[in-house]
Amino acid sequence: MKYILVTGGVISGVGKGVISSSFGAILKCCGIEVTSIKIDPYINLDAGTFSPYEHGEVFVLDDGGEVDLDLGNYERFLNITLHKENNITTGKIYKHVIDKERHGDYLGKTVQVVPHITDAIQEWVERVAQKPVSETGKPPQVCIIELGGIVGDIESMAFVEAFRQFQFRVGRENFCVAHVSLVPQPKTTGEHKTKPTQTSVRELRGLGLSPDIIVCRSERPIGQETREKISSFCHVAPAQIISIPDLKSVYEVPVFMENHGMAEFLDERLRLGIAPLPPLRKYMRPWIELGSRMANLKSEITIAVVGKYTRLEDSYTSIAKALRHAGNAAGFRIDLTFVEASNLEVATLQEDPAAYHEAWRNLCVCDGVIVPGGFGKRGVEGKILTCQWCRTNNKPFLGICLGFQAAVIEYARNVLKLNGAHSIEVDEDTAHPVVIDMPEHNPGQLGGTMRLGRRTTVFRKGDYNSKIKMLYGNRDKIDERHRHRYEVNPLYTKRFEEAGLRFVGVDVDEKRMEILELEDHPFYVAVQYHPEYLSRPLNPSPPFLGLVLAAKDRLRAFLSKGCKLSPREPQSDYDSDDDFLLNPLMAKQLNITNDQDDNSSAYSSSSFPEAPE
Structure with missing residues (x-):
């Protein structure tokens, strides 16, 4: 070893x-x-x-x-x-x-x-x-x-x-x-x-x-x-x-490092026995193509992330990366706008009108909205208002974990007319507890007591074409990672579905609601799990891909083609099979041209230009 x-x-x-x-x-x-x-x-x-x-x-x-x-x-x-x-x-x-x-x-x-x-x-x-x-x-x-x-x-x-x-x-x-x-x-x-x-x-x-x-x-x-x-x-x-x-x-870093002959050095230093390497563009091809593709995206989409921890972008790093994976696959550059959920609430209008109006402006001008997870009372009403605005204005929407629960609460209040409906996490005395805790996962300690890890979600059979099921390849069941203590109250699910909110995905026992969807909407999907954790650069998460495509009104065409993206024309001289697929900025920094020999030894540390004066 x-x-x-x-x-x-x-x-x-x-x-x-x-x-x-x-x-x-x-x-x-x-x-x-x-x-x-x-x-x-x-x-x-x-x-x-x-x-x-x-x-x-x-x-x-x-x-x-x-x-x-x-x-x-x-x-x-x-x-x-x-x-x-x-x-x-x-x-x-x-x-x-x-x-x-x-x-x-x-x-x-x-x-x-x-x-x-x-x-x-x-x-x-x-x-x-x-x-x-x-x-x-x-x-x-x-x-x-x-x-x-x-x-x-x-x-x-x-x-x-x-x-x-x-x-x-x-x-x-x-x-x-x-x-x-x-x-x-x-x-x-x-x-x-x-x-x-x-x-x-x-x-x-x-x-x-x-x-x-x-x-x-x-x-x-x-x-x-x-x-x-x-x-x-x-x-x-x-x-x-x-x-x-x-x-x-x-994702440009691996190629950047390998241009210094890193594999060759590690092979010699650790005696790895790596066979003589082909030209760099061959064995590092997936990373070269990925970096080039992401650097040359032309069309841009603005996605608003309505969260509770927006002062630090790393609080939502997996969501940001999952969006960029999806954008890269669909051919769109993602511009993320972080909106503090509490700034959308009426109380902020009185305390800080500028922050209130800026938050709502950012929400209105975006192409799609994500309401991610979180804990505690702060900002929950702002998330609920976001769900309502996206539902009534046909804005592409993806809710995750608490975002899923906020969508349920909003629907209960404004469609089912259950005044005061809430989660018992926020209001223990609510008359309509549409979101309740899971006692077996909350024994009194906070650390490691949630419903955690990879769990199976089963798609229910329905009489309509579920967008999210089609995005998952029409599979009967999927595995995604979870992290939550609260769930939709099963006593209310029948009333929700009779009013048009469809719970298309449930757990294997069909007791816990996992996915909700509105049929008559460009894209209104919320999930109890965290799909961002399993998103990969070359294999984007289906809910994120659906949101990105819907934000550019491409989802319907994508679904009609069997969930296949149309091949794109090369976007630059660096995006073809025969050329060195490195984005121009990186090539300039490394002082590399396509005329050079492509093996890793050609790109030594001495190929860097001098530091600017």
């Missing part, structure tokens, strides 16, 4: 997750089986109780694991299914060791950070890394481990020490370190500053880990002089220093 450890320096949030995923994407294109592990140094057992403002969204796995959003990146990039054990936290490790101590496994010994905690970390990594990949059943050959936070954080010291020991446990030829660091470029001087990177690498080496690769994150590519300076102070060859500037899409 081979291991690649990805660490971070200077500041967090510079893209370690995308870099880690890109290592895996490159290796997968070379025929290497890959798995991933994310280490989060916080004491929480999982990410389930995090505030979206602090860590972004909570990503849910098939087995119900509530994890960091970086695992969503791994699944999307590598097209693999991960499990809750692929996310390690300090809390999990300490609980594991304390449980063993209570069981008597350390009887007579003093339990300490070294060796007991560090040994537990190493054993956990080895155990998870060797689990077969779900999609192929084959054991992984490479495990990519991302260590959250930055080097020097007190929370991550035990993990750094564990990997200092681990490199000797598995052998140097099986262990590689990649360090991701910010290289700032102050506007006052216009030159890249290497001192922060030097400091973080010095600290990493002082803790016993020497980077084999330094990934420099910056707004613009660093020049050869900067690269040589980092090399001389950080004891890393210039060819092993990679510059990753800000790109239009994260």
